Amino acid sequence: MCPSRTGHTLGVVSTSARDGWDPQNLPPQDGRTYLVTGANAGLGYFASEQLARAGAHVILSGRHPNRLAAAHDALEARVPGASVETLLLDVSNPGSVRAAAASVRGGLFQRGRLDGVVFNAGIVHTPRHRETTRDGAELVFATNALGHFVLGAELLIPLAKSATPRWTPRMVWLGSMSTWLGKHSPIDIQLEKHYAKWKAYAQSKVVVQALGLEADARLRDAGIKVESVVAHPGYSIGGRTPRVQGVNEPSAWKRLRDGVQAPIAQGKQQGAASIVRALVDPGIRGGEYWGPRFATRGEPVPQRPSPTSADPEVRRRVWERCEELSGKEWPFDRAARVGH
Ligand SMILES: NC(=O)c1ccc[n+]([C@@H]2O[C@H](COP(=O)([O-])OP(=O)(O)OC[C@H]3O[C@@H](n4cnc5c(N)ncnc54)[C@H](OP(=O)(O)O)[C@@H]3O)[C@@H](O)[C@H]2O)c1
Numbered sequence: 001m002c003p004s005r006t007g008h009t010l011g012v013v014s015t016s017a018r019d020g021w022d023p024q025n026l027p028p029q030d031g032r033t034y035l036v037t038g039a040n041a042g043l044g045y046f047a048s049e050q051l052a053r054a055g056a057h058v059i060l061s062g063r064h065p066n067r068l069a070a071a072h073d074a075l076e077a078r079v080p081g082a083s084v085e086t087l088l089l090d091v092s093n094p095g096s097v098r099a100a101a102a103s104v105r106g107g108l109f110q111r112g113r114l115d116g117v118v119f120n121a122g123i124v125h126t127p128r129h130r131e132t133t134r135d136g137a138e139l140v141f142a143t144n145a146l147g148h149f150v151l152g153a154e155l156l157i158p159l160a161k162s163a164t165p166r167w168t169p170r171m172v173w174l175g176s177m178s179t180w181l182g183k184h185s186p187i188d189i190q191l192e193k194h195y196a197k198w199k200a201y202a203q204s205k206v207v208v209q210a211l212g213l214e215a216d217a218r219l220r221d222a223g224i225k226v227e228s229v230v231a232h233p234g235y236s237i238g239g240r241t242p243r244v245q246g247v248n249e250p251s252a253w254k255r256l257r258d259g260v261q262a263p264i265a266q267g268k269q270q271g272a273a274s275i276v277r278a279l280v281d282p283g284i285r286g287g288e289y290w291g292p293r294f295a296t297r298g299e300p301v302p303q304r305p306s307p308t309s310a311d312p313e314v315r316r317r318v319w320e321r322c323e324e325l326s327g328k329e330w331p332f333d334r335a336a337r338v339g340h
Contacts, residue, residue: 021300023273026280029056032167033111034279035104035155037061037091037148038121040071043174043233045247046272047118049075051280052082057111061100062121063090070246078244091121091147092133094326101154113162116170116279117155119148119208123201130195137325138190144204148173149211149322153330156226160335163225170286172278173212175232176205177295179306185314186210189321209289209309210318215330216287217315222332227286230305231278234292235264236271266297274300 038044039060089100159169216228239258292298
């Protein structure tokens with residue numbers, strides 16, 4: 001998986017073999033199409049902006065039309081000539097995921113390809129008490145993990161169809177350092193027995209990382225030319241992030257409060273670099289795990305996922321539970337056929 005396994009604080013590994021990445025100067029992305037979930041704000045917005053600046057066509061997806069429109073306007077203003085479109089997609093709602101994926105598949109006939117997907121949308125500030133979606137799923141798990149599991153199943157065929165001899169389409173899952181804090185073996189995956197705000201977040205991210213790693217193993221086993229990579233953005237906060245109208249407008253108080261955290265934090269535009277590198281760096285392989293060099297901040301480097309999320313037994317259990325809860329299986333057989 002990762003080239004080196006030394007220097008293990010929070011999974012950071014030494015990386016001299018893969019230095020030399022300049023987030024301001026990405027490999028040209030002209031002709032590529034990427035979909036980003038939760039692209040109207042935060043890391044999703046800044047990742048989309050970086051991709052568009054490098055020449056990619058970006059499908060900005062989000063759950064709220066006004067917020068999406070504001071992000072679309074901001075991106076076009078900041079990146080003249082950007083090729084972007086918006087897509088309504090609430091990842092916590094399986095009906096919305098299916099409808100959005102159907103639009104993408106339909107639109108593919110015009111655009112011709114889907115080169116990658118970033119499963120970014122997430123609830124970071126989790127509810128104090130357990131909440132459920134209309135389908136009865138625990139809200140944080142449904143948003144951060146299960147919705148993206150369903151979206152991955154829905155988009156696997158278009159991704160596989162877009163493989164070329166020079167490019168293997170990718171999916172990038174948003175992990176988190178929180179997965180290292182404690183042993184969050186997700187047996188009670190929907191926290192029906194005991195819900196706690198912090199646990200809801202950390203456990204959902206263990207599930208996300210496990211799904212991302214398991215997806216890659218299953219894709220390889222099936223011989224499908226699609227890769228799955230997990231990336232985390234360290235500690236990326238709004239008050240250290242440039243002001244972008246309608247996207248990131250922190251108050252003076254938030255700027256001050258976040259400024260105090262400068263030694264351990266970075267802006268979301270910097271955190272987005274891990275995500276973007278995981279998506280477009282041709283030197284990265286499926287099954288890898290990327291994050292900032294100094295754990296909470298810094299340029300993207302290969303790292304080690306937390307042991308729980310990398311445990312093959314946890315990965316298998318989490319995958320099967322998501323299949324059960326969503327009623328959806330990834331179409332590996334069909335995807336293997338279209339890829340040949
Ligand atoms: N920031 C960090 O330090 C950090 C660290 C580790 C991992 N992460 C991960 O990075 C991702 C983005 O975090 P962030 O800091 O950028 O958070 P953020 O600024 O709160 O942005 C979250 C994005 O997700 C969207 N979202 C939430 N629920 C959604 C739903 N049901 N359907 C569609 N979109 C939805 C939000 O849309 P609305 O505007 O409509 O709410 C927003 O666009 C998350 O997965 C998070 O777990 C962040």
